[in-house]
Amino acid sequence: MNKDTIIIGKSNLNIKRKSVKKVSVICIIINFVLLILKCIIGIISNSQAMIADSLHSFEDMISSIISLIGIKISTKKYDSEHPFGYGKAEYIFSIVISMLMLIAAISMIKTSIINIINLSKINFNIGLVLVCIINIILKTALYLYTTKELRKTGNILIKASKEDQRNDILITISILVSSIFSMFGIYVIDYILGVVISIWFGMVGFNIFRISYNILIDTNVSEDRVNEIKKKVLLFDNVKSVDKVIGKPIGDRYVIILKIAMEKSMDIYKSHDIQSKIKNMLLMYDYIHDVIIHVNPY
Numbered sequence: 001m002n003k004d005t006i007i008i009g010k011s012n013l014n015i016k017r018k019s020v021k022k023v024s025v026i027c028i029i030i031n032f033v034l035l036i037l038k039c040i041i042g043i044i045s046n047s048q049a050m051i052a053d054s055l056h057s058f059e060d061m062i063s064s065i066i067s068l069i070g071i072k073i074s075t076k077k078y079d080s081e082h083p084f085g086y087g088k089a090e091y092i093f094s095i096v097i098s099m100l101m102l103i104a105a106i107s108m109i110k111t112s113i114i115n116i117i118n119l120s121k122i123n124f125n126i127g128l129v130l131v132c133i134i135n136i137i138l139k140t141a142l143y144l145y146t147t148k149e150l151r152k153t154g155n156i157l158i159k160a161s162k163e164d165q166r167n168d169i170l171i172t173i174s175i176l177v178s179s180i181f182s183m184f185g186i187y188v189i190d191y192i193l194g195v196v197i198s199i200w201f202g203m204v205g206f207n208i209f210r211i212s213y214n215i216l217i218d219t220n221v222s223e224d225r226v227n228e229i230k231k232k233v234l235l236f237d238n239v240k241s242v243d244k245v246i247g248k249p250i251g252d253r254y255v256i257i258l259k260i261a262m263e264k265s266m267d268i269y270k271s272h273d274i275q276s277k278i279k280n281m282l283l284m285y286d287y288i289h290d291v292i293i294h295v296n297p298y
Contacts, residue, residue, distance in 0.1 A: 030142060032061055055101075055201055101201060177189075238274050
């Protein structure tokens with residue numbers, strides 16, 4: 001049973017790798033096309049909301065590139081210099097990208113506020129409407145595709161991509177509305193949306209920074225997971241207590257360091273057998289990469 005579990009785990013990992021790669025490549029291509037279109041139309045029409053949204057497409061594209069690099073590096077086989085593998089590599093890239101996103105967001109907020117103060121006008125262009133419609137169609141298709149892939153794998157990178165597509169659809173609908181208002185000389189809505197989108201963009205960047213920072217400084221698994229692990233381990237009659245549960249992040253998974261108490265008179269072979277069963281049981285969780293068990297005498 002244990003051997004089968006390991007084989008199934010490897011199979012699931014391969015499926016996730018292929019799925020992340022497919023989603024990432026498709027997102028890169030679509031977002032690159034949208035980035036060019038949004039930049040051109042945004043500059044021609046002087047739409048700050050559209051220019052801000054082009055930054056969102058750039059962020060989507062960079063995130064997908066990071067996912068590709070991350071899945072390639074983080075799944076490299078461990079070696080003597082990296083006994084826990086390369087799982088944290090993608091988070092180093094994420095920190096850099098999150099800082100760039102924050103700088104871009106601040107710059108766009110500043111530009112939008114200046115335009116509000118100066119009452120700058122938008123040069124309405126039918127291209128604004130067309131780009132919005134194209135964006136909504138492509139992002140809806142991408143949303144449906146990522147939803148299907150998420151159901152197959154449950155991968156966190158694909159989940160993030162799915163949520164990003166949904167947000168982009170809502171943002172583009174708001175830009176479409178502001179474009180229609182600009183036809184009647186109401187321009188302030190576009191600039192306000194530019195500020196709102198930029199703030200949201202900055203919040204996304206900050207969230208990426210926060211998640212990456214927590215992983216890189218070895219933040220423990222959540223309290224709910226700690227309690228879940230304790231509950232499962234205590235199902236073994238020979239385990240008298242669970243003294244400590246420590247999770248060392250190695251990317252999107254953890255090495256669990258488990259300190260338990262068992263009878264000090266227990267035979268070493270029986271103790272080893274129980275530890276093996278505990279380890280194999282915990283390895284069935286997707287977020288656990290490895291389990292290290294230390295036994296204290298009871």
